[in-house]
Amino acid sequence: MDVYRTPAAELDGLVASSLQPPAEFVGAARRALGNLSAALRERGGRPGAAAQRWRVLKIVKGGSSGRGTALRGGCDSELVIFLDCFKSYEDQGAHRAEILNEMRALLESSWQDTVLGLSLEFPEQNMPGVLQLRLASTDLENWMDVSLVPAFDALGQLCTGAKPEPRVYSSLLDSGSRGGEHAACFAELRRNFVNTRPTKLKNLILLVKHWYRQVRPLVRVLAAGI
Template sequence: MALTQELYATPASRLDSFVAQWLQPHREWKEKVLDAVRTVEQFLRQEHFQGEHGLDRDVRVLKVIKVGSFGNGTILRSTREVELVAFLSCFHSFHEAATHHQAVLRLIWKAIWQSQDLLALGLECLRVEKRVPDAIVLTIQTWEAVEPITVTIVPAYRALGPSVPNSQPPAEVYVSLINACDVPGNFSPSFSELQRNFVKHRPTKLKSLLRLVKHWYHQARHPGSRRPHPQCSRRVQMGHRRSEGLPVPETGLLL
């Protein structure tokens, strides 16, 4: 990937070329990643999880969507991390989603280890990652991909129902969200379709701009042995210290 200094030295008239040359993924590589992710999506859609105490006896995935850069079309080259939000039938409210979140993670974790399709695909590692909210993270090493692919699964309450792009959620959704009074950001995945659609249906020019911003952001946060570029904002440096270098989940970024 190009150095940050090359981006700053690129005139505005050549930014489109910079994005195409350095930031946009190759079609063949992107398809290899998405082929592996489709297998995970198919597993989630077809699996019927056996509910524990307090959950529905039969837990199903109502819908699964790709979020973040893979979902909205702003992926950077060589990105191998894909985040999926799975809307579950056992969540009937924000309160239930918070109460049974850990139980659902256990159900999914157990089912993944028993899935012959995922094991045959090259499942190498499976863990529950502490974040807001907690998520399941699996690492897949396929024969086609040179480097492993990381897939994050976040179970969520389908608060918006069968949403349509650019549709406005009813006010009752936000009232119930406020009344839930949970950890800030814990229910963000329930609104991930709004986040995704906000960018997904925008012109290519805007998506190129978002790629440039993300490229700059990653270079500014992780400059390696080089000193941060003088134009690196102090806010980004402070954000890096506050987060102690931890990655920001895709559902936490509109980009």
């Protein structure tokens, strides 16, 4: 594949045929994410669920997969899980760790090869406040790194194109949180912004990501020699 020699009029076709993940993998990953989301939503009927005291209000899909900018090979997805037990930004920070442990136990017990051709792995957890997992195809040529993020529903019912009320931002400032600490609470705004952009913009993002993936090893070599 030679992007540099591809005429501009043929770039959209190149993106569809060579840069986007295979349709089979995308379909399998979507089914897997749907099953994992259903397991979290239905947890209220499981033994011992009453002791956990949380219920899913809504789940918002983000990451490159959710925004339509996933690249063939490895891509990422984010499931922001809004819970009824979080009444404020402070609640989210105080109770997120224990809820992540409960979610991991629930997903491990409910997977059992849910989607044929995909494996579920839990890599080393190195991101505070996030449950990391990986969905990989059996041939290991494509994978999706998934981040599950429990969050406070700061926006409530938000219609596409609508702006949040000013109190949403004032309460965030009053919480004294660090920059970006509660970014997941605004996942719907990011998703809606990208999803309403033209397809050509998303294709441009994919081309830039592909270019970066190609030059990154060279940059590291050059940096090591400086």
